Amino acid sequence: MTTPHLPKVAGINPPVPPPAQTPASASAASSADPLSPSASGAPGAGGPEGPEGPGGPDTSASAADPSGAAAPSGRPGSSGRSGSLGSPGAAVLPGPFLPPPTAVVQDRLAGWISDLTALQELTERLTRTACLDDALREALRAGAALVGARRGLVTLHPATGPGRDHPVTVGFGLDHADLGHIETIPEAAQGTTPEAFPEAGRSAGPGPADPGPPATGRRGRRATPPPAPEAARPQAAHRAERALTSYGRLFDDLPPAGSRSGTAHPDIAADEGLDPRHREVAARLGYGASYAVPLETEHAGRIGAAVWLYDEPSEPTERQRRLVGLYRDHATEHLARQLELAEARRTVATLREELLPSRLPRTPGVRLAVRHRTGPLGGGDWYDALPLPEGALGLAVGGVSGSGPGAVAAMGRLRASLRAYAVMEGEDPVAVLSDLELLLRLTEPSRAATAIFAYCEPPDRKVILAGAGHCPPLIIGDHRVEFVETSLSAPLGMLACWEAPSVEIEPAPGETLLFYSDGLLHRTGQPMDRAFARLRTAAAGVPKAARRDPDAVVEHVLRTVLPQMEDADKRHEGYGDGEGGGGEDVVLLAAHFE
Structure with missing residues (x-):
């Protein structure tokens, strides 16, 4: 078959x-x-x-x-x-043939992976910065590494929004003297036009989101953009002139608003288009080329610019421009957020400063001094010194639980209430704190507070004080440095009925009574017993010649207990941070009895 x-x-x-x-x-x-x-x-x-x-x-x-x-x-x-x-004789093409990747392709892929890894590490370092000053320095350092430069300069001065009233300039590898030399470059040498500024760009009418790389001349300098329309030119020129100083003296030929491309000067010494003073400063400071980029976001607009300086005539490659452009976009968003945070902290700090005494009273027989440092979030620590009837003096230091604007507002209400009770019954500190506790429990039951109030009679050198969960004051004199033995008591708002006995002391002539907030101890980062010992050692170390001056006493104690705070205050000055090893407020109030 x-x-x-x-x-x-x-x-x-x-x-x-x-x-x-x-x-x-x-x-x-x-x-x-x-x-x-x-x-x-x-x-x-x-x-x-x-x-x-x-x-x-x-x-x-x-x-x-x-x-x-x-x-x-x-x-x-x-x-x-x-x-x-189909037709019987039609040929069928063979399938696609994929050759193995060559060494060139593998090298290119390895380069891309290396660039992405480097960008990720740099952006993570930038994201971990907690204040504007640190963010600016990290952005300059990372940008210098990406473009191959050793020095740089960044300036922030938005025309609108947060930071417009507080311009800031930070140098990388440049000291104050170098920045001073840069400031001597004439503004007319920059060739900056109104279109380079966000407000002027908006006044000139809408434009493309990114017009692409700018047209450059023989030496890499950007050609002058077209002028603004006649109707918008006066207003644009005025706003550009107002914002001119915000971009320093090195940000000439910036692209118009909406463009984020950079501007290179590959050979400053040979660039005859620059002002002679510019070339002279470059030769004095030892840089031969520069590369500047604008800092701009879609939400905040142009907030500033950054420039990196090369020791020799040079300019970044296309790959370096692409990398620094990607990093710049992320850094600008982060800097814009830090500007908003700095503005909010500054507002909270200004508010709480207005809620605290603008000046200390002058009372015969007593000299006062105070130091107050605000935490990053603007906590609720406060102090007060008010004259009372019959030549008496009331001194108070306290703190409200929580942080931020809510705690600042609660602090203001608590301080105003204590002043009222002190005027009526200040000779009895226990009664003052009892009334304050009742008010806090009825009006703000979710909050707790600590406070210490002292009723002083300077002619007799007599002090009656009572505390509610607050640290005991410290007596500093030639023959003794010791804490006042106050009775233990709970903070205000913690018990159904608060009560604690008062303590009466008599400081000797020349002795100083030092009040302080618990933030002074917490910022040391040590256990409370060691923090108390550190405070007592610092008070005992006050020079004898300075013990007659309450300002010298509080300054010495603050610098000795928290040496890092002075440097932190200088670094973060103007931003409302006051950050120095912790987030709590620090208050020191000294009363020197003559």
Whole structure:
């Protein structure tokens, strides 16, 4: 019995599965070979003439040659049912051939991965910065590493929004003397036009989001942009003149608002288009080229600019420009957020300063001095010194739980209430604090507060004080440095009925009574017992010549207990941070009895 043949249609060769004993790899390899019969486009394996050529019918050949036209449909190079439709002589193109990656491609991929890794590390370092000054220095350092420079300068001065009234300039590798030399470059030498500033750009009408790389001259200097329309030119020029000083003296030829491309001066000494004073300052400071980029966001607009200085004539490569551009976009967003935070902290600091005494009273027999440092979030620590009837003096230091604007507002209400109670019954500090606790429990039950109030009679050198969960004051004199033994008591608002006995002391002539907030102890970062010992050691170390001056006493104690705070105040001056090892406020109030 013979094997029945499959029916054949003209132009169509029905698929026949290969024998089970034929390896699939051999079939796939032969079908993928462009010189094999199946790749030649013939429906059979009998010859170029097709199924009726000299070789006769190809049924036997199909069964015998598994690599021929009878390869199953779907294999590469097969001439199955889906690939044989059409004319019998139509050729079937071989499948795509993907060569292995060459060394050039591998090097390029490795370069991309290296760039992305470097950008990720730099942006993470920038994100970890907690204040504007640190963010500016980190952005300058990272940008210098990306463009291959050693020095740089960044200035922030938005025309609108946070920071417009508090411009800031930070140098990298430049000291104050270098910045002073840069400030001597004439403004007219910059060639800066109104279109380079955000307000002027908006006045001149809408433009493209990014007009692309700026047109540059023979030495890499950007060509002057077209002038603003006549109707907007006076207002744009005025705003540009107002914002001119915010971009320093090195940010000439900045692109117009909306463009974030950089401007390079590859050879300052040979650039005759620059002002002679500019070339003189560059030679004095030892830099031969510069590269400046604007700092701009879609939300805040242009907030400033950054420039990096090269020791020798040079300019960044296209790869370096691309990398610093990507980093600049992220850094600008971070700097804009830091500007908003700095403005908010500054507002809170100004508010709380207005809620505290503007000046200390002058009372015969007592001299006062105070030091107050605000925490990063503007906590609720406060102090007060108010004259009372019959020549008495009231002194108070306290703190409200929480931080931020809410704690500042609560501090203001608590201080105003204490002043009222002190005027009415100040000779009894326990009564003053009891009334204050009742008011706090009725009006603000979710808050707690600490306070210490002292009623002083300077002529008799007599002090009556009571505390509510507050640290005991310290007596500093020639013969003793000790804490006042006050009774333990709970903070205000913690118990249903607050009560604690008062303590009466008599400071000797020349002694100083020092009140302080618990933030002074917490910012040391040490356990409370060690912090108290550190405070007492600092008070005992006050020079004898300075013990007659309460200002010298509080200054010495503050610098000795928290030496890092003075440097932090200088670094973060103007930003409302006051950060120095912690986030709490610090208050020191000294009363020197003559």
